[in-house]
Each structure stands twice: as C-alpha cells, then as structure tokens.
Amino acid sequence: MNRRSFTKYLSCFSLSLALKPLQLHAKTYLTIEEAKKILCGNAKMEKVSVVLTKAQMKSIKKHSKTRVRNSVLKVWRVEDKGWFIVDQVIGKHENIDMAVALTKDGKVTGIEILVYRETYGHEIRNDKWRVQFYGRDSSEVLKLDKQIKNISGATLSCRHVTDGINRLTHTWEQVLRNL
Amino acid sequence: MNTISRCKPLLGTYVELTLCADESRDVLIDMSISAFSKIEKIESLMSFHNVKSELSYINRFAHIKACCISKDTEAVLNKALQISKKTDGLFDVTIAPSLVRQGILPNNKWSFADSASWKDIYIENREVSFYKPMLIDLGGIAKGYAVDLAMSIFDDKVNVIINAGGDLKMSHWMGQYVQVKYISPKVKKIIKIPMIAPAVATSANYYLDGKSAIISPKTGKTILVKNSYSVFAENCILADALTKVAFLSAQKNNLINSFGAKLVSINQKGIISTT
Numbered sequence: 001m002n003r004r005s006f007t008k009y010l011s012c013f014s015l016s017l018a019l020k021p022l023q024l025h026a027k028t029y030l031t032i033e034e035a036k037k038i039l040c041g042n043a044k045m046e047k048v049s050v051v052l053t054k055a056q057m058k059s060i061k062k063h064s065k066t067r068v069r070n071s072v073l074k075v076w077r078v079e080d081k082g083w084f085i086v087d088q089v090i091g092k093h094e095n096i097d098m099a100v101a102l103t104k105d106g107k108v109t110g111i112e113i114l115v116y117r118e119t120y121g122h123e124i125r126n127d128k129w130r131v132q133f134y135g136r137d138s139s140e141v142l143k144l145d146k147q148i149k150n151i152s153g154a155t156l157s158c159r160h161v162t163d164g165i166n167r168l169t170h171t172w173e174q175v176l177r178n179l
Numbered sequence: 180m181n182t183i184s185r186c187k188p189l190l191g192t193y194v195e196l197t198l199c200a201d202e203s204r205d206v207l208i209d210m211s212i213s214a215f216s217k218i219e220k221i222e223s224l225m226s227f228h229n230v231k232s233e234l235s236y237i238n239r240f241a242h243i244k245a246c247c248i249s250k251d252t253e254a255v256l257n258k259a260l261q262i263s264k265k266t267d268g269l270f271d272v273t274i275a276p277s278l279v280r281q282g283i284l285p286n287n288k289w290s291f292a293d294s295a296s297w298k299d300i301y302i303e304n305r306e307v308s309f310y311k312p313m314l315i316d317l318g319g320i321a322k323g324y325a326v327d328l329a330m331s332i333f334d335d336k337v338n339v340i341i342n343a344g345g346d347l348k349m350s351h352w353m354g355q356y357v358q359v360k361y362i363s364p365k366v367k368k369i370i371k372i373p374m375i376a377p378a379v380a381t382s383a384n385y386y387l388d389g390k391s392a393i394i395s396p397k398t399g400k401t402i403l404v405k406n407s408y409s410v411f412a413e414n415c416i417l418a419d420a421l422t423k424v425a426f427l428s429a430q431k432n433n434l435i436n437s438f439g440a441k442l443v444s445i446n447q448k449g450i451i452s453t454t
Contacts, residue, residue, distance in 0.1 A: 025369075027195075029186045038185075038208060113186035113193060151369070152345040152381040152409055153360035158188035 025151070026117045032086055032099065036076070039101035039110040040084055045076040048179065056175055064170040066163045075176065080104060083176055085168055086114070091160035094118045100165060106172040108165060183207045189218050190322050191228070192344025196329070199338040210337065214329040218343070221325040224252055225317045227275065227284050234317060238275075239289050242309040253305050255317055255324050255416070262320075262420050263297035266434060269427045270420050271297045271396035275314035278394065281401065284316060296396065322346045323380055323419025330415075346380040348415045361407050361445045368449045375441055378415040382422035383407035393426040402426050405447045412440035 030038065036045065050073040052060070057068040074086040081104035089096045097115040102108060182199040196214055198207045224233045237246050248256070262270045273295050278284040295313035302308075322343045330348050333339050339350040349355055352374040359381055361368045382393070384403060393402040408425035412418040421440050425431045435442045443453045 027184075027186070029184050029195075034208070038212070111188055113188065116186060116193065150340060150342065150347060150349075150356065151358045151360055152342070152347050152379050153362075153383065153407070158191060158193065161188045 026115065028115050030099075030112055030114055032114065035086075035099035035112045035114060036084055038112060039099060040078055040082070043078050043080060043082075045078045045084055048075050048077050050075055050175065050179070052171075052175065059174055060167060060170045063174070064163075064167040066167040068167065068171075073171070073175075077179075082109070083172065087164060087168060089160045089164035094160065096161060096164075098161060098164065100168055102169070102172055102176075106169055106177060108169065111161070111165065113161075181207055183211060185211050185215070187215060189215070190222050190325060190343055191226075191318070192322070194218055194325075194344070195340075195342040197340040198333075200336055202337075210333070213332055214339075214341070217329040217332065218325045221251060221321060221328060224249055225255065225321040227316050227318065230287060234315070235287070237307055237309075238287075238314050241307050242290075242312040245306040245308045248302075248305055248307050250305070251324070251328070253302060253307075255321055256300065256302055256307060258324070258416055259317070259320055259420065260297055260300060260302070262417075262424075262438075265438070266424050266428070268297060268396050269424050269434075270319070272315045272317055272319065273297055273299070273313050274394040274396055274399075275316035277399055277401065278316060278318075279314065284318075289314065293399070319423050320416060320420045323378070323415035323417070326378070326415040343415075346378075346415050346419050348378040349374060350377075352377045357409075359407065359409050359443070359445065361449055368445075370445065370449070370451060372409070372443060372451075374411070376411040376413055376418075378413065378418045379409055379411045380415060380418035380422050381407060381409040382426065393423060395427055407445040409443040409445075410435060410440050411443070412438065 052068065052071040052073065057071060060068050069090065070088070076084040078084055083102040085100045085102070087098055087100065089098065095117040096113055099112045099114055100108060101110045180199060180201050181204050182197065183204060184195065184197040186193055186195045196211050198210060200207060223229065226232045227234060229235060233249060233252050237248065240246055259270070259272045275284060276291050276293065279286050290312040291314045292311040295311040299310040299313060300307065301310065323346050326341045326343050326346050326348050329341055330339060330350065333350060337350065341348050347357060355374045356371050357374055357379050358369045358371050361370065384405065395402055404426055408422050410418045410421040410425060412421065417438060417440060421435050421438060424434060425442055428434050432442055443451060445451050
C-alpha cells in the first residue's frame with residue numbers, strides 16, 4: 001500500500017472511530033452472468049470499452065438531470081444490437097448495483113437488482129464518504145452484517161433506480177447508439 | 180436443493196423473491212419469471228403513477244359511467260370496501276387527493292370531490308361506479324395483494340419468500356423470523372421477531388422526510404406518528420391494509436385482532452409492544 005492510499009485508509013478509519021459506525025445491510029442476488037441470461041436469453045454479446053468524456057458526462061447530466069458518477073461504463077453489445085449494462089445508483093439510504101437491458105432503439109426491456117446495500121446511519125451524508133467504502137472490503141471500516149435477511153420496514157421508493165435508468169437511456173441516446 | 184434470490188424494482192419499491200426447492204437453478208429461474216409476471220400484471224393494473232393503468236381509467240371515468248374492471252382490481256376493491264366497513268372508514272382508498280397535495284402521488288389534474296369516501300364506490304358484476312368524482316389510490320393494499328397472487332402459483336414443494344418493500348409472505352413460515360427495522364435520529368435498529376402468521380407488513384414514516392402517507396379519512400389530515408407498525412396476518416393483503424388502521428385507530432389492538440391479525444409496534448425509543 002503506498003503512502004497516499006495509506007493516509008486515505010487511515011483517515012477513513014479515524015473518521016469511523018470518531019462517529020458511530022454505520023450498520024450496513026448488503027444482499028447479493030443474481031450474478032452478472034445470470035442477469036444476462038434472464039434479461040437477454042442466450043443471445044451472444046461482447047464487452048465494449050466505453051469511457052465517457054467530460055463533455056459527454058456533462059451533457060448526459062444536463063439531459064437526464066442526474067449526476068454521472070463514473071466515466072467508465074460496463075456495457076455489452078448484444079448480437080441483436082441491443083445493450084446489456086451493469087450500473088450503480090447511490091441514494092440517501094441505499095446503494096445498488098443493477099443490470100439493465102436495452103433494445104437497439106434504446107428501450108428498457110428489463111431491470112435486475114444485483115446487489116442491494118442499505119445504510120441505517122444518517123450522520124454521514126457526504127457522497128465522497130459513501131463512495132469510498134463502495135467496492136472495497138468494507139468489513140475493515142464498517143460493521144457488515146451479511147446475515148440480515150427477511151427485512152420488513154417502511155417502503156423505500158425506487159426513485160434512485162428510476163433516475164439511474166433515465167441516466168442510462170440518455171447515455172444510450174448520446175453515446176451508445178453512435179458506436 | 181437449490182436457492183435463487185432475485186430483486187426487481189416493481190410496485191414503486193424493491194420486490195425480492197427467494198425460492199428454495201429440489202429443482203435445478205434453471206427451473207427455479209423459470210418459476211421466478213412466472214411469479215414476477217403476476218406482480219408486473221398488478222403493477223400495470225393498479226399503479227396510480229401510470230396514466231394508462233386500469234386504476235387511472237377508473238379515476239378518470241367511473242363517476243361518469245360504470246367501468247368494467249379486471250378480476251384482480253375487483254378483488255382488491257371488494258377487500259378494501261370490506262375493511263372500510265369493518266373499521267368504520269379508518270381504512271379508505273379515497274384518500275388519494277391528500278397524497279397528491281403532498282406530492283407523494285402525481286397530480287394528473289383529474290376532478291374529485293373532497294367529500295367523497297369509500298361509501299361512494301359501487302361494484303357489481305365486475306363494474307365499478309363512483310357516486311361522486313373521486314381519486315382512489317390502492318397503494319395501501321395492492322402490494323399485499325400482489326404478494327399473495329405471486330405466492331399462489333407455487334406448491335408446497337417450493338420454499339418461497341416474497342418481500343415487496345416490507346410486505347412479506349413466507350410459504351414455510353413456522354419457526355422463521357422477520358427482521359423489523361426502525362430508524363429515527365436517535366435509534367437505528369433491526370429487531371428480530373418470530374413469524375406468527377404467514378404474512379407481515381410494516382408501515383412507518385421514517386423515509387418520507389417529514390411527509391406522511393397516512394391520512395385520516397375523517398379529517399383529511401396527515402398523521403405524523405413516529406411509531407412503526409407491523410401487522411401479522413394470514414394473507415398479505417390484510418396485513419398491508421391493517422398497518423394503516425394501526426396508525427389511525429385508538430383501539431388498534433382490538434380492531435386488528437378482530438380480523439384475526441396481530442400488531443407489533445415499535446416506538447421512537449425502539450421499544451416493542453405487542454398484542
């Protein structure tokens with residue numbers, strides 16, 4: 001680990017000690033391969049390398065009214081010219097990986113949630129904090145309880161997923177359909 | 180034995196389906212597709228947000244002419260009216276205008292009379308009429324119905340759990356637990372409670388940022404109680420509807436018990452009480 005990443009790790013760790021640790025509930029559903037099969041059947045697809053330019057990110061944000069957090073897209077072109085996309089949405093209470101299938105005309109044919117993470121802490125609202133634990137081994141910093149299941153509680157609306165889908169259809173409109 | 184677990188955004192929330200059976204994963208996935216298609220059907224019929232849904236059609240025209248409805252919508256409306264009658268209107272699907280005013284439901288600019296109530300809904304032979312222009316919202320009952328419907332396609336050999344944003348039903352519920360969450364600025368808890376019936380539903384306001392989806396049908400005012408209420412019942416449609424009654428009734432325990440259901444409350448300090 002180099003000095004910069006160590007300092008970053010130490011500051012995350014210190015922050016976690018200073019504040020009550022977030023309780024994080026995470027549930028994994030389908031794998032990417034299973035989602036491909038459910039959403040696209042046995043259709044062949046190939047991974048395409050797409051990195052959005054700053055101008056493209058700005059334009060997608062302007063049209064979808066949703067922030068573009070990641071310039072690197074995880075997209076597969078399906079043999080019927082549709083698209084299979086793996087994306088992430090971050091909400092106030094939840095953080096979700098999802099798979100979305102689009103037709104060759106950019107219409108959504110299906111959505112599957114791949115991983116659902118829910119936080120119970122309201123103390124930390126800073127986006128940078130939230131993104132830091134995403135994709136890392138979060139057991140280092142947060143209390144991660146993978147055993148929680150069968151949760152009943154107030155309804156979270158799908159607004160963030162809906163916003164994410166909106167961002168992706170604009171991404172298709174402005175970038176993918178021209179590839 | 181194989182287990183699959185899927186989650187899709189449906190009914191305005193996240194619908195989770197877990198299947199466990201002595202079948203291949205491919206067979207379980209096929210079963211899950213059938214179950215989700217039932218839920219998708221209910222969404223297309225009963226979504227207030229969808230201007231092309233059967234519900235939207237009724238909201239626009241039932242005060243002008245008798246509207247032919249599907250078996251599912253008829254079943255949900257009949258159940259809603261039955262509960263309205265037994266709770267003397269504490270449960271009332273005609274509270275949609277209050278939800279529209281708060282921005283919880285979209286404003287389609289359709290006409291309604293503030294004086295309308297559940298008594299102004301008439302159903303006969305799969306047709307519904309309104310005696311007054313009104314807006315009905317089935318958000319307090321349709322999720323539960325969708326869960327029951329999806330569950331009904333499975334036989335005993337499949338262990339099924341369907342959870343539609345907290346409205347949950349288990350096929351093999353005895354000896355199982357549900358984790359009820361409670362969130363407030365001072366308390367964040369997950370509380371493990373044994374399943375005492377096949378279905379449970381929970382209502383609370385902690386995600387609505389000061390708004391409330393609980394409206395008093397008598398006064399039209401929002402109810403901002405900070406408790407969380409979970410109702411256990413034989414089926415999810417009843418559990419779903421009765422959580423609203425829990426917010427509104429002073430005699431909640433007796434009233435909910437009279438339906439053969441049971442109430443578990445969690446207050447702002449995270450303390451549980453039960454009937």
